[in-house]
Amino acid sequence: xxxxxxxxxxxxxxxxxxxxxxxxxxxxxxxxxxxxxxxxxxxxxxxxxxxxxxxxxxxxxxxxxxxxxxxxxxxxxxxxxxxxxxxxxxxxxxxxxxxxxxxxxxxxxxxxxxxxxxxxxxxxxxxxxxxxxxxxxxxxxxxxxxxxxxxxxxxxxxxxxxxxxxxxxxxxxxxxxxxxxxxxxxxxxxxxxxxxxxxxxxxxxxxxxxxxxxxxxxxxxxxxxxxxxxxxxxxxxxxxxxxxxxxxxxxxxxxxxxxxxxxxxxxxxxxxxxxxxxxxxxxxxxx
Ligand SMILES: Nc1ncnc2c1ncn2[C@@H]1O[C@H](COP(=O)(O)OP(=O)(O)OP(=O)(O)O)[C@@H](O)[C@H]1O
Ligand SMILES: [Mg+2]
Numbered sequence: 001x002x003x004x005x006x007x008x009x010x011x012x013x014x015x016x017x018x019x020x021x022x023x024x025x026x027x028x029x030x031x032x033x034x035x036x037x038x039x040x041x042x043x044x045x046x047x048x049x050x051x052x053x054x055x056x057x058x059x060x061x062x063x064x065x066x067x068x069x070x071x072x073x074x075x076x077x078x079x080x081x082x083x084x085x086x087x088x089x090x091x092x093x094x095x096x097x098x099x100x101x102x103x104x105x106x107x108x109x110x111x112x113x114x115x116x117x118x119x120x121x122x123x124x125x126x127x128x129x130x131x132x133x134x135x136x137x138x139x140x141x142x143x144x145x146x147x148x149x150x151x152x153x154x155x156x157x158x159x160x161x162x163x164x165x166x167x168x169x170x171x172x173x174x175x176x177x178x179x180x181x182x183x184x185x186x187x188x189x190x191x192x193x194x195x196x197x198x199x200x201x202x203x204x205x206x207x208x209x210x211x212x213x214x215x216x217x218x219x220x221x222x223x224x225x226x227x228x229x230x231x232x233x234x235x236x237x238x239x240x241x242x243x244x245x246x247x248x249x250x251x252x253x254x255x256x257x258x259x260x261x262x263x264x265x266x267x268x269x270x271x272x273x274x275x276x277x278x279x280x281x282x283x284x285x286x287x
Contacts (some may be wrong), residue, residue, distance in 0.1 A: 001139060001142060002034075002036070002141055002142075002144040002145055002146055002147045003145070003146050003147070003167060003168070004141075004146075004147040004149070004165050004166045004167050004168070005146075005147070005148055005149065005166060005168045005169060005170055005204065005285070006149040006151055006159070006162045006163050006166040006168075006169040006170070006201075006226070007019060007020045007148065007150055007151060007169070007170050007171075007172060008151045008155070008159060008162075008170075008171060008186060008190075009092075009153060009171055009172055009173065009179075009182070009186060010153055010154060010155065010161075010170055010185065010186060011153055011174075011178070011179055011182050012153040012168065013153075013174075013211030013243060014173060014179060014209055014210075014241065015172040015174070015210055016150060016151065016172050017041070017045040017046045017049070017150050017208060017252075018134040018209070018242070018248060018249075018251075018252070019148070019170070019172050019207055019242060019277075020037060020046055020150040020240075021037065021046055021049055021050065021150070021251075021252075021280075022150045022248075022251070022265065022274045022277075023030075023148055023167070023185075023274075023277070023278055023281060024100055024146075024148050025100065025264070026036045026261065026275060026277075026278035027090060027099065027103075027145075027146050027148075027273060027278060027281075028097050028099040028100040029093065029097060029100075029190065029261055030166070030261070030275060030278065031278070032099065033144060033284065034099045034101075034144045034145045034146070035099060035100050035144065035145065035146045035147050035148065036086065036101045036103065036140075036141075036144045036146070036147045036148070036259065037050065037100070037101070037102050037103070037147075037149075037150065038066070038103045038133075038147060038148070038149045038150070038162065039066065039102065039103065039105035039146050039153060039160050040066060040105060040149055040150060040151050040152060040159060040161070040162050041150055041152040042105060042106065042107055042108075042109035042110040042113070042152065042158075043105075043107075044056065044105045044106065044107060045150070045252070046102075046105070046150040047065075047102065047104040047105050048254065049196060049251075049252040049253075049254055050087075050090045050091050050100075050102045050254060051087060051090050051102060051104065051114055051254060052108060052254055052255065053127050053160070056104055059085070059087075059104060059189045060104070060106045060107075060108065063079050063080065064081075064084050064085040065085060065104045065105060065106040065108075065109075066103060066104065066105050066106060066109060066133075067104075067105075067106035067108045067109050067112060068080040068085070068275070069085075069111045069132055069133065069136055070116050070129070070132065070158070070161070071108075071112050072132075073116055073119070073129040074112060074115045074116060074119070080136055080198060081184045081234065082136050082137050082139065082140045082142060083139070084105070085103055085104070086101050086102065086103050087101060087102045087103075087104065088101050088139065089101070090102045091163045092253075092254045092255070092257075092258050093258050093259065093260065093264060094258070094259045094260070101144075103137075108190075108195065109158065110185075111269075112135055113156060113157060113158050116157050116158075117156060117157050120157050120160075124157055124196055124208060125160070125197055128157060129157070129161070129183055130157070130160055130161065130164055131161070131163040131164050133162065133164065133165055134161070134164050134165045135148075137165065140146070141165070149162040149165075149166070154272055155186070155190075155193075160193060161200075163190060164195075164197060164199070167200070167201065167202065167285075168201065168202040168203070168204045168210050168285060169190060169201060169202070169203060169204060169205050170205065170206075170207055170209045170281075171183060171186055171203070171205070171206050171207070171235075172206075172208075172242075173206050173207070173209060173225070174208075174209055174210050175208055175211060175217070175218045175221035175222050175225070176189065176217065176221060177221070180221060180224065180225060180228075182204065183234060184233070187203060190203070198234055203235035203284065204227060204235065204236075204281075204284050205235045205236040205237060205240065205284060206234060206235060206236070206237045207238045207240075207241070207242065207277065208222055208225070208237065208238070208241040208242065209236050209241075209242045210242065210243075210244040211241045211242065211244060212243075212244050213241075215242065215287060222237070222241070225237050225262075230237065238277060238280055238281075238284075239276075239280060240273055240276040240277035240279075241277075242270075242273060242274065242277065243269065243270055243273055243275065245266060245269065245270045247265060247266030247269070247270050248265060248266070248270050248274075250267050251264050261274075
């Protein structure tokens, strides 16, 4: 079975999608892994940074996105077919990346997730479609080496579906005070979910994102985060950090003509940091 990692944080804009998509690219291209990105966020950011928007629209209209999976739960239908919904060899590098697949999300997920939420018991998780994603993907997951799940900035029923198939999770954090204060509630909630559903979901670590190394606030926050790990309050903080860089922000443009990871993320600089982050990720998941 693959290594399945959810990328989560309750806070928005901390780099969850950027890190998910970057890790997927590096795992597929530099490590020749078979990778599936699951976009669970109705904002569809991971989806439209991997495939052109027009392609997404056509798929969404024909029930080949994650929307259909949750619509089936509410309407008691069985239209979602993982094999049909997954796009193979996506992304823009050199005209599509071999081994990088995508299960796309949908804007329509916003509406349906409210109805799915009403079906769910969030105390003991004994009622509700917690395992809809697991059941739908049972036949396709064994094909992959790595699955990366881009979660919305919440721990609602859609994210829980991702956690229900995850062996681990990563928490991207921007090094500021509010982001750091937001970490313990995430750890507690995932821990509670893992205990209720009898699953071991390992906190792989914290990834520092959008770091400005020359800023005193940022370096001080990174120091504090690493100390909190030493005091065993937090999971480890990855050595590799993702620098703030316009090149990384621009990498979300799937229409840009790009041939290499160095071109996509910018080298020297961001490319080397992301490459190191991926190597570190592989070490942590192997433990
Ligand atoms: N390292 C970086 N350098 C510069 N810009 C970045 C970096 N990482 C992310 N961004 C930009 O910051 C914004 C938020 O990033 P991203 O979408 O990855 O965050 P997110 O946590 O997935 O947000 P959301 O919770 O809304 O899904 C985007 O515009 C993205 O391009
Ligand atoms: Mg996102």
